[in-house]
Amino acid sequence: MSKKELIVVGELNVDLILNNIDGFPKIGTEIIADDMNLTLGSSSAIMAANAAAMGVNTSFCGKIGKDMFGDIVLKELNAKQVSTNYISTSETHQTGITIVMNYDEDRANVTYCGAMELLTIDDIPWEELTEFKHFHLSNFFIQKGIRKDITLIFKKAKEAGLTTSLDLQWDPENQWDFNYEECLPYVDVFMPNEAEIKALTGTSSIEEALEKVTPYANTIALKMGAKGSIGIKEGTKLEITSFSNPNHVDSIGAGDSFNSGFIKQYIAGKSLEECLSHGNLMGALNTTAPGGTGAFKNPEEIKQKVKSIFNVAI
Ligand SMILES: Nc1ncnc2c1ncn2[C@@H]1O[C@H](COP(=O)(O)OP(=O)(O)OP(=O)(O)O)[C@@H](O)[C@H]1O
Numbered sequence: 450m451s452k453k454e455l456i457v458v459g460e461l462n463v464d465l466i467l468n469n470i471d472g473f474p475k476i477g478t479e480i481i482a483d484d485m486n487l488t489l490g491s492s493s494a495i496m497a498a499n500a501a502a503m504g505v506n507t508s509f510c511g512k513i514g515k516d517m518f519g520d521i522v523l524k525e526l527n528a529k530q531v532s533t534n535y536i537s538t539s540e541t542h543q544t545g546i547t548i549v550m551n552y553d554e555d556r557a558n559v560t561y562c563g564a565m566e567l568l569t570i571d572d573i574p575w576e577e578l579t580e581f582k583h584f585h586l587s588n589f590f591i592q593k594g595i596r597k598d599i600t601l602i603f604k605k606a607k608e609a610g611l612t613t614s615l616d617l618q619w620d621p622e623n624q625w626d627f628n629y630e631e632c633l634p635y636v637d638v639f640m641p642n643e644a645e646i647k648a649l650t651g652t653s654s655i656e657e658a659l660e661k662v663t664p665y666a667n668t669i670a671l672k673m674g675a676k677g678s679i680g681i682k683e684g685t686k687l688e689i690t691s692f693s694n695p696n697h698v699d700s701i702g703a704g705d706s707f708n709s710g711f712i713k714q715y716i717a718g719k720s721l722e723e724c725l726s727h728g729n730l731m732g733a734l735n736t737t738a739p740g741g742t743g744a745f746k747n748p749e750e751i752k753q754k755v756k757s758i759f760n761v762a763i
Pocket residue numbers: 641642671672673674675676677678691692693694697700701702703704705707728729730731732733736
């Protein structure tokens with residue numbers, strides 16, 4: 450087996466996805482979903498599963514409960530060739546779950562966090578971290594046990610010799626209590642989307658938001674949905690347009706798949722432009738199948754799909 454490459458630290462939950470619903474439900478009423486899926490959820494797990502499907506040697510560090518949802522999480526990660534050695538089980542809390550209501554291209558989520566909140570800095574396998582090349586952490590705000598030590602975690606990962614990346618994701622409490630000035634110097638690639646970077650910096654435009662964050666960030670990979678992505682590194686700004694997807698199914702996990710594609714190239718030492726472009730390609734591929742992992746099986750199938758759908762050779 451090749452050397453361990455990527456360790457993803459993050460939240461674990463299943464997604465119960467309700468599709469084809471007729472508008473969003475109102476209090477005191479009931480509506481019908483014509484389709485339902487129970488899958489591996491969580492931003493971090495989707496990122497890890499898809500990186501592994503792309504051929505990156507990937508391990509996961511997280512926490513689940515002693516229940517059937519926890520079993521599903523482990524089974525799905527193992528099936529995707531993600532090592533689950535660093536996943537621990539809580540005695541007190543159940544596995545997290547997100548109920549996703551899909552309506553056209555938009556969605557509403559409700560999350561029960563459960564065991565994911567108990568993951569702390571002490572659960573990270575610091576002794577074995579030097580075996581890895583890259584450290585990725587996602588969904589900062591909903592991991593209460595991780596939040597308080599975020600700067601120390603990234604500092605220690607850098608000291609262990611790894612490159613690092615962070616996807617904050619949305620803050621469900623809308624407080625945006627993340628000290629980017631202190632933490633981002635230890636983050637090699639900061640990976641927000643447009644809404645997140647604006648909310649984090651309290652600004653109303655991307656330009657203003659980037660101006661605030663850039664002095665502290667090494668590389669920024671900004672996700673812009675169907676518009677593509679922007680990269681900023683050492684004063685250079687790159688805008689890379691997205692791949693047009695003729696068969697849009699849903700956008701769940703597009704940002705995580707972007708992260709997987711970007712980080713795969715980053716670990717391989719590719720240029721920022723190549724990383725962004727591959728992130729865009731994997732984000733677009735994500736939208737061709739249901740949920741966050743449906744489009745990602747193995748490197749061979751991914752190669753065939755991007756050739757047939759986007760006419761791109763990888
Ligand atoms: N409809 C689309 N068509 C083509 N590419 C897309 C589409 N939606 C997303 N992408 C690609 O995926 C990338 C990531 O998507 P997005 O910007 O939605 O991330 P995100 O907001 O972090 O998503 P998530 O909700 O999964 O966290 C985009 O930068 C783009 O390259």
